[in-house]
Amino acid sequence: MRVTTDQRRARLVRRHLLAPSARARQAEEVAEALVGLHATDAATVALSAYARLAQPELADVERALYEDGTLLRMHCMRRTLFVVPTRLVPVYHHSTARAVAAQERSRILKLLAGENPGWDAGWLAEAERAALDAVERLGGAGAAEVSAEVPRLGETVVLARGKPYEARQRIGGWVLRLLAMDGRLRRGRPLGGWTSGQFRYHVAPEPAPMDVSTAQAELVRRWLESYGPGTTADVKWWTGWPVRDVRRALAEVGAVEVRLDEGSGWMLPSEAAGGGGDGGPAEAGRADGAGDEEPAAALLPGLDPTTMGWKQRDWYLDPEHTPLLFDSAGNAGPTVWWNGEIIGGWACRADGEIVWRRLADRGAEAETAVEAEAARLAEWLGDSRFVPSFPTPLARELTR
Structure with a gap:
């Protein structure tokens, strides 16, 4: 079976809630649909939710994160910080986060040993243990508060010694982040506004046990449901797993091989049987194929899950535009979407104006729809301002 680029774009629009009629009611639905929201840049969480909510309110995101606790920030795929549905924490923890925490612990021990030989695994x-006790005793605390309670956490380590960008960092922040990766701490409210990346930590219940292969299969199933069809390279990149784990998980969910414009890809068996590509039943073609789609414009923030969802992006992003929209480390900047394709980039200026640049001309309808989305976003932001944590070349140009 073959799935065309047009069909993949149509699936993206519906499944990633970019069409106006597909927008969600609550932030939890957005996180479920995207298998997690990128949270390395704190502003991305609210902006990704905003773009996909029928009636976007920052209070709804904060309710889910800090009041109801139905969403949780945690490091998982590719050692990246995500906001994920709390009920699925065992899936993320056992499929990915435990391995990430082990790698992080090894990295920290190497850095500590380079500074002081006595700072070993026992230290x-x-x-x-001291940090956990302090967080529990304080009823939740930020890194500075915990370091003040535990003197050893106030010790510092020099990074990139002798380099122009040499920096000194406190050990306390590393330890708290490591405990969160292990699932022993959780991040609470930020120590500032919604764009702040500093949080209060709280003691967390231990994630429920789950077999690693079962957790990995479930995560891949969810990725295929939201992002499929995709290639083996896409799944490997998104999860950050070794290719052997990716292949095993694809086999466990019974993924069906399909033909894409750039080669072989995978779909869930239920979707392949229902005609997720051309040649399927007419009803399936209308739901996920191309032809009768609702026009959909969206302004997505830097590091948005949709922009960062695949390693192979040529089917929704002209490769010539990549240097403008991504930084040298591969971090995506704010992007303008039309019908499942990136057609430009945007930025928020210091005065609150939302400005954008067209990189691909898709006609007057697209232009009008994007302008309407820019106006909607400016109205929603009001007096709020944000600067992407990873500014890209186009974003810099637009804010000069």
């Missing part, structure tokens, strides 16, 4: 374990 780090004691520091973690």
Whole structure:
């Protein structure tokens, strides 16, 4: 079976809630639909939710994160910070986060040993226990508060010694982040507004046990449901797993091989049987194919899950535009979408004006729809301002 680029774009628009009629009612629905929201840049969480909510309110995102606790910030895929549905934490934890925490612990021990030979695994374990006790005793605390309670956490380590960008960092922040990766701490409210990346930490219940292969299969199933069809390389990149784990998980969910414009890809068996590509039943073609789609414009923030959802992006992004919209480390900047394709980039200026640049001309309808989305976003932001944590070349140009 073959799935065309037009069909993939149509699926993206519907499944990623970019069509106006597909927008969600609550932030939890957005996180479920996207298998998590990128949270390395704190502003991305609210802006990604905003773009996909029928009646976007910052209070709804904060309710889910800090009041109801139905969403949780955690490091998982590719060692990246995500906001995920709390009920699925065991899936993320056992499929990915435990391995990420082990890698992070090894990295930290290497850095500590380079600074002081006595800062070994035993020293780090004691520091973690002391940090946990301090967080529990304080009823939740930020890194500075915990470091003040535990003197050893106030120690510093020099990074990139001798380089122009040499920096000194406190050990306390590393320890708290590591405990959160292990699932022993959770991030609470930020120590500032909705764009702040500093949080209060709280003691977390241990994630429910789950077999690693079962967790990985469930995560891949959800990715295929939201992002499929995709290639093996796409799944490997998105999860950050070794290719052997990716292949095993694809086999466990019974993924069906399909033909894409750039080669072989995978779909869930239920979708392949229902005609997710051309040649399927007419009803399936209307739901996920191309032809009768609702026009959909969207302004997505930097590091948005849709922009960062695949390694192979040529089917929704002209490769010539990549240097303008991504930084040198591969971080996506704010993007303008039309019917499942990136057609430009945008930025928020210091005075609150939302400005954008067209990189691909898709006609007057697209132009009008994007302008309407820019006006809607400016109205929603009001007096709020934000600057992407990873500014891209086009974003810099637009805000000069």
